[in-house]
Amino acid sequence: RKPVTLHRLREMHAQGEKITMLTAYDATFARLVDECGVDCILVGDSLGMLVQGHSSTVPVSLDEMVYHTRCVARGNRSAWVVGDLPFGSYQESREQALRSSVALMQAGAHMVKLEGGGWTADTVHFLTERGIPVCAHIGLTPQSVHALGGYRIQGRDEAGVETLRRHAKELTQAGAAMMVLELMPSAVAAQVQADNPGVMTIGIGAGNATAGQVLVLHDMLHVTRGKLPRFVRNFMAEGGSVEDAIGRYVSEVKAGHFPDESIHAY
Ligand code: KIV
Numbered sequence: 001r002k003p004v005t006l007h008r009l010r011e012m013h014a015q016g017e018k019i020t021m022l023t024a025y026d027a028t029f030a031r032l033v034d035e036c037g038v039d040c041i042l043v044g045d046s047l048g049m050l051v052q053g054h055s056s057t058v059p060v061s062l063d064e065m066v067y068h069t070r071c072v073a074r075g076n077r078s079a080w081v082v083g084d085l086p087f088g089s090y091q092e093s094r095e096q097a098l099r100s101s102v103a104l105m106q107a108g109a110h111m112v113k114l115e116g117g118g119w120t121a122d123t124v125h126f127l128t129e130r131g132i133p134v135c136a137h138i139g140l141t142p143q144s145v146h147a148l149g150g151y152r153i154q155g156r157d158e159a160g161v162e163t164l165r166r167h168a169k170e171l172t173q174a175g176a177a178m179m180v181l182e183l184m185p186s187a188v189a190a191q192v193q194a195d196n197p198g199v200m201t202i203g204i205g206a207g208n209a210t211a212g213q214v215l216v217l218h219d220m221l222h223v224t225r226g227k228l229p230r231f232v233r234n235f236m237a238e239g240g241s242v243e244d245a246i247g248r249y250v251s252e253v254k255a256g257h258f259p260d261e262s263i264h265a266y
């Protein structure tokens with residue numbers, strides 16, 4: 001297939017075609033995810049838990065993200081690669097964020113992702129103006145797990161909803177092309193997308209009204225141990241192979257069947 005570009009993703013969004021995203025942290029899985037037709041690969045800092053065995057994403061370093069982005073870029077042929085800016089690599093200043101983003105882009109990312117609300121808008125604008133496409137990330141932001149008091153659903157009360165809507169608007173106005181919405185009621189995610197029709201919202205535990213969906217690869221293949229959140233569907237149980245599971249994820253998201261509002265949403 002032809003390489004997935006930002007232009008192509010925007011076209012899909014404009015035409016109402018759902019955007020698919022999965023994580024990958026190495027060349028073998030990047031190649032497989034790409035060949036199964038997933039639009040975007042996220043080199044997520046969730047690798048801190050899935051690959052490195054940490055209990056949060058907080059310990060992950062920029063050098064480690066660069067290493068995994070390089071691995072993914074070597075395996076990938078055509079998917080759009082999003083690289084996560086890890087904790088501590090963009091909070092200090094927009095100049096620090098630029099240096100960290102350059103490192104990820106030179107390792108093979110096409111876009112960088114950073115967590116946080118309106119306080120990151122200045123950085124998003126700074127990066128966007130300098131030729132770096134940015135994916136924002138609001139709702140549950142795992143790098144702030146210790147400040148949030150655990151992996152909890154965001155936007156539960158009126159004040160929380162207003163905060164999310166304000167942040168989404170500020171980030172969109174700052175130039176974020178894409179925005180991960182993590183762990184919030186479906187109605188809130190739907191409202192954020194309606195408020196900002198131009199931004200490509202990518203949901204995880206945020207219902208079915210977003211422009212696209214993302215899952216952690218290990219979770220949807222059910223190789224992650226322990227209790228999984230209810231927004232995860234075990235695609236491996238339904239097919240005989242990893243390839244089939246990933247292909248099924250793509251077709252279910254494209255058809256609007258995953259996530260199912262009655263099972264995987266809040
Ligand atoms: O690191 C990650 O995998 C992520 C997704 C859960 C959105 O940020």
Ligand code: NA
Nearest residue numbers: 044045046084
């Ligand atoms: Na992440």
